[in-house]
Amino acid sequence: MRPKILALLFLLLCCPMVTRAQVDNQKRAEQIYQYLIAGQGDSIYAALNDEAQSQLSPALFNDFHRQLEAQYGALQSTSSWRQQETQGIMFYYRDMTFGTTALRLLLAFDADGRMNTIRLIPAPVQADSSTVALDSTKAVERDIIVETGTFRLPGTLTLPRVEKGRKVPCVILVHGSGPNDRDETIGPNKPFRDLAWLLAQRGIAVIRYDKRTKVYGNNSVPKGRKLDMDTETCDDALSAVRLAATLPEIARDSIFVLGHSQGGMMAPRIAQRSKDVAGIIILAGLARRFEDAIMQQSEYIASLTGTVSPQVRAQLDELQRQVANVKQLGTTAFNDSIPLPLGLPKEYWEFLRTYDAAKTASALSCPILVLQGGRDYQVTMDDHRLWTMTLAIKPHAQLKVYPKLNHILQEGDGKSTPTEYNEARPVPAYVAEDIAGFIRGNDIR
16 A cells, blocks of 8 residues: 555654744744734734635634633643644644643644634643553563465564463454554554553453554555455454464464454454454444545544635545545446545455445354444544444444543543644553453453
8 A cells, every 4th residue: 555545544643844934833823822812803813814714703702712711710821832734734732721621722824824723622631651561570572473475474472471371362453554563553652552561461462463564565465466455454364363373372262353443344354254263352443434434534634724725625525526436336337537535446445345344243153342432533433333233232242432532542532633643642441451351251331
């Protein structure tokens, strides 16, 4: 998969070099803040671009700060200005604490310096990234290799320290979309590493490995095959299952697959293809059509600016045209001249057209656990409702929602945004506690 496609799928954030324009925009941001504190709505309005001016009014800002203090309490403190690039848009933000409530002032500017975004959102909750650590008295790690044909993927086996000869359950971690490493690293966060360490402390072994597209890039598809979810994800997960079954420390009848995001969507297929899978954990797994999720995510990211520019609107309209066309695959209405979403090949979309994750899961007889973050904007509660509609009547299936978690299992308040992914917040221990309980046969709902 091409790097630019994977970056879009994964919504990764970066910290570019500071340019003169960014320095100027930080000064503009500070001036806007001062206008806001002083109640100078006319000055804020004058700084907006034409499109924002057509949707907002000076009166909106005149009494804004006083109303915030009336609702939340006096302004106690402010952070320094920071910046974060998201989907090509540079945001400038400052956190403001009113009483016990922290809010984030979020601004963005056009190339000519006029402001296109001014928003106030809940400030993300900060967490201590050191709360998850490998306790060497309870667990040990060693290097492994997951092999599929000629593909060799470096990985890590995390084992709980138990009495000699005792065999333990094992979980295979299956990545989301993009060229993920074994820890599923996103900014400073490593959710797969966190899960591995937390589960090992609870007596469960974990296998995690670098994804094939991470190790081999554009050379990830074997000769005679096409790029699809099997060559990208499922084949290597099945190899990891087979590897686990050969390890002397692992209970062969207790090998579980945990798929996150795209991996969660494919977990039912992995179980369908292997008699060695004792159960699956679908963690923020997509149940809707892949193209619909891409469209929804793109619309949501665009909405974060407050106003959608004509250029962004045109890009969204083009994506909508591509999504509408890909839904026509297999019919005479499909138009080969229209580019496919994300530049992914036709074979990839043909695979997805014939695969229904929820339907595949409903046909499984093994235990199933579906976990969903209530703040997730990538895989949403719409997906969870589809899983529920399909699996709620299945006695071997359990479903649970964590209201405070986002897509990568970070705690917070309010709707999640991509900027959260660049803030170090570990996976909460209660997620691993539920997974461990499920593996032991408990009802964790």
